[in-house]
Amino acid sequence: MAWVILIVSGILEAVWATALGRSEGFTRLAPTVTFAVALVASMGGLAYAMRTLPLGTSYAVWVGIGAALTVGYAMVTGAEGASLLKILLILGIVGCVVGLKLAH
Template sequence: MAWFLLFVAGLLEIGWAVGLRATDGFSRPLPTLLTIAAMIASIGALGLALRTLPLGTAYAIWTGIGTVGTVIFGIAFAGESASPMRLGAIAMIVLGIAALKLTAPT
């Protein structure tokens, strides 16, 4: 269950990172409220996952999911570059996440 909560927390991190752009500097009320709700839910799910997962592993995976997901969103929907160097960097993050998961004691 902890790994599932960590995955959900990572997805919510993608949501609030993308949502920050939609808030237009926190000047748009609905996107701002949704972004803040995603932030709170993401931290809450991470906190619950940390009951059983190692701190360093869980935090790195949480931020990794958020980072990779946000970059992929930017490439797919915001016209950001999909250069070989960027894709290689994403691949390294994914490999790091996989390695942390495979070496975690739980």
């Protein structure tokens, strides 16, 4: 169960990171509220997962999921340019996250 919570928390990290960027310095209400709710839920889930999973593995998986999804979403929506190199590097992050899960 801790792995499922950790994965959901990583997804929520991408949500709050994206909402933070769209909040325009906390001047827009909806993205600011989305940021706050997703941040609390993401951190809470990370803390829960760390009760049974190793700290380093938990944090690396959480950050990896969040980073890969945040960049991927930005590329899909056109907020950030896409390139073959970026896609390969994101796949490398995903591969490392899967590797950490398999090594646990």
